[in-house]
Amino acid sequence: MKLIPSRNTALENLENFIDTNLEDYTKLRNFDFGPNKRSNTSCLSPYITHGIINEKEVISKSLGKFSFSKNEKFIQEVLWRTYWKGWMELRSGVWDDYLIDLKKVKEEFKDDKNYLNAIEGNTEIECFNAWVNELKNYNYLHNHTRMWFASIWIFTLDLPWQLGAEFFMQHLLDGDTASNTLGWRWVAGIQTKGKHYLASEWNIKKFTNNRFQNIKLNENAPPKINDKNYTILHKTFENPVNIESKNLLIFENNLAFEITDFVGKKFKKIILVSNKNENKIIKLSENVVNFKASLLEDQKKRLQEKSIDCEVINIDEIKNLESSYCLYPTVGENLDYINQNSIKNINFLYRKLDQNSWKFCNKGFFNFKNYIPKIVENLIN
Numbered sequence: 001m002k003l004i005p006s007r008n009t010a011l012e013n014l015e016n017f018i019d020t021n022l023e024d025y026t027k028l029r030n031f032d033f034g035p036n037k038r039s040n041t042s043c044l045s046p047y048i049t050h051g052i053i054n055e056k057e058v059i060s061k062s063l064g065k066f067s068f069s070k071n072e073k074f075i076q077e078v079l080w081r082t083y084w085k086g087w088m089e090l091r092s093g094v095w096d097d098y099l100i101d102l103k104k105v106k107e108e109f110k111d112d113k114n115y116l117n118a119i120e121g122n123t124e125i126e127c128f129n130a131w132v133n134e135l136k137n138y139n140y141l142h143n144h145t146r147m148w149f150a151s152i153w154i155f156t157l158d159l160p161w162q163l164g165a166e167f168f169m170q171h172l173l174d175g176d177t178a179s180n181t182l183g184w185r186w187v188a189g190i191q192t193k194g195k196h197y198l199a200s201e202w203n204i205k206k207f208t209n210n211r212f213q214n215i216k217l218n219e220n221a222p223p224k225i226n227d228k229n230y231t232i233l234h235k236t237f238e239n240p241v242n243i244e245s246k247n248l249l250i251f252e253n254n255l256a257f258e259i260t261d262f263v264g265k266k267f268k269k270i271i272l273v274s275n276k277n278e279n280k281i282i283k284l285s286e287n288v289v290n291f292k293a294s295l296l297e298d299q300k301k302r303l304q305e306k307s308i309d310c311e312v313i314n315i316d317e318i319k320n321l322e323s324s325y326c327l328y329p330t331v332g333e334n335l336d337y338i339n340q341n342s343i344k345n346i347n348f349l350y351r352k353l354d355q356n357s358w359k360f361c362n363k364g365f366f367n368f369k370n371y372i373p374k375i376v377e378n379l380i381n
Contacts, residue, residue, distance in 0.1 A: 003046050003140065003173055005294035007256055007302065010047035011057075017042045018061045026073045031207050032142040035134050041142065042074075045174035048081065050295050051254040055082060055353055060380050068373065075376060076369060077143075081179050082353065083368045086361030088178035088331045089237075091230040095331050098162060098181050099281055105160040118157055119167055127204055127212035128152050139173040139287050144207055150187040151199035155221035161188040169282045173291050177332035189223025192364065196223035232362050237328075237350045247271050249318065249326035249346065251334045252292050255299040258306070260327065261352050267325070270303055270310040271318075272296050273334070279315055280333050318343060325349050353379055 003009075021039050028040035047053045058078055062071045088095060109115045117123055121132030131149050135141055141149065146168070153164040165184040169175040182191055189196030201215040248267040250257060257263060257270060274296055277283045284292075296312050303310040315337055318324075328348040329335050338346060356378045360371040 002138075003043065003291075005291050006298045007047075007052050010044070010053045013047070014042070014044060014053060014058060014061055017044070018065050022062060022065055022071070022074060029073070029077075030144050031209070032145045033209060034211065035138050035140070038142075043140065045081075046140070046291070048078070049174040049176050050252055050292070051260075052256050052295060052298075054256065054259055055079065056379050057259065059376060063376075063380065068376070072372075076372060079357070079368075079372060079375065080365070081176060082357050083361055083365055084176075084178040084182050085330050086354065086358030087182060089235060089358055090232045090361055092233065092331045093230050094185075095177060095181060097228070098165070101160075102162045102166055102281070105162050106166075109160065109163060114157060115159055115163060118153065118159060123157065124214070125152060125156065125216065126214045127208070128157075130212065135168075135171045136285070139171055139285070139291070141172070146183065147187060147197055148199040148204055150184050151197050152217060154184075154188050154224065155196075155198060156218045161185070161224070166282050169284070171285050171288065173288060175284075175288065178330070190226040193226075194223055196221075235358075237355050237358060239349055239355075240347060243325065243349075247321065247324040248349075249273055249321075249324050250299070251275070251327065251329040252295070253329055253334075254327040255295050257299065257303060257308075262327070262349055268309070270308055271321070271324070272300055272310060272312045273315050273318060274312055275315040275334055275337065279337055282333070318346070321345065323347070327351075328354070 021042075024040065025042075031040055033040065042058075044053065044058060048055065048058065055078055059071075059075055062074055065071075068075070118128075119132065121129040121136075123129055128149065131141060131145055150161070150164055153159050154161050161184045165180055168180050168184070169177075172180070185191035187197045198219055198221060199217055200219050201217060204212065204215055243262070243265050245266055245268055247269045248257075248262070249271050251273050252275070254260060255272070274293065276289060300310055300312055315334070318338070319341060323345045324347070326346045326348055328350050329338075353375070357368075357371075357375050360368050360375075
């Protein structure tokens with residue numbers, strides 16, 4: 001499985017999945033048949049994460065093929081990331097605390113043999129070792145496999161979940177601050193307090209078609225404990241009434257200006273912002289850095305083809321820019337850079353989908369699901 005960093009490829013993959021594999025998605029989505037047999041899932045997340053294609057395109061295409069009721073599970077999965085982002089926006093202290101904890105455990109475990117064996121795929125658990133190598137080589141894992149991996153990391157290998165979340169962010173092409181951090185918290189049992197996810201030998205064998213043996217796991221571990229509660233922040237996510245002729249900054253999460261809500265506005269210049277490892281706490285693998293760089297160049301090329309003035313700059317150059325608009329980068333290292341450097345000359349612009357969705361993220365996903373029909377109706381109309 002090779003994911004080519006371009007919008008054209010993303011659109012082709014979307015068309016192929018909708019036409020060929022969407023019909024059986026609900027039935028087959030939990031099976032991991034291996035990195036070369038991914039037709040049962042869309043594998044669109046690396047593109048959606050970077051805004052190369054967006055949720056509106058994906059959901060609209062799916063509804064052009066099947067009804068909402070037949071598509072419901074697929075649409076829910078597409079909007080999981082939207083939900084996680086909204087949940088994190090309303091409790092951004094979770095991300096701040098994660099980075100603090102990560103710094104502590106990185107120092108504590110830097111020479112720990114169990115940790116070093118885990119990240120090299122040198123444990124006694126065959127499937128885990130295979131997934132480490134798959135993650136490093138393909139920079140992608142099936143969603144079900146991510147849950148198994150995290151559970152084994154936390155409860156069988158007895159390693160801090162914070163280090164596992166970092167390992168995923170370093171290597172996943174679809175690494176997303178909210179989805180990744182909160183997903184690991186959920187497996188550990190601290191996202192929904194007292195409710196954790198324990199991988200089991202029978203479940204792994206069933207949903208990998210018995211591809212692995214030697215699956216000896218701790219299937220009775222209690223959930224991790226974290227007593228800290230986070231107050232829900234009151235944010236409005238409002239856009240200015242009148243958008244003036246200023247520069248527009250775009251980070252790596254919105255790399256298809258032509259499908260944004262602001263494509264009809266007249267901006268002086270589109271500035272694509274690159275944030276490489278020099279300014280990151282979590283250092284990304286070479287494959288992930290190159291994927292992001294290629295997506296930035298792909299967006300630049302498409303803008304130039306439309307005669308739109310644009311350039312790519314490094315994130316540390318935004319401190320020297322005149323007053324600009326910015327497509328909101330969401331909680332994570334890009335937003336951290338803006339806040340920590342007290343950059344005041346940026347006005348954020350928010351997506352309509354996020355404005356219409358994040359207000360329903362104050363509770364759990366099962367509550368959020370009740371609003372999905374309304375969210376989808378507002379999205380596609």
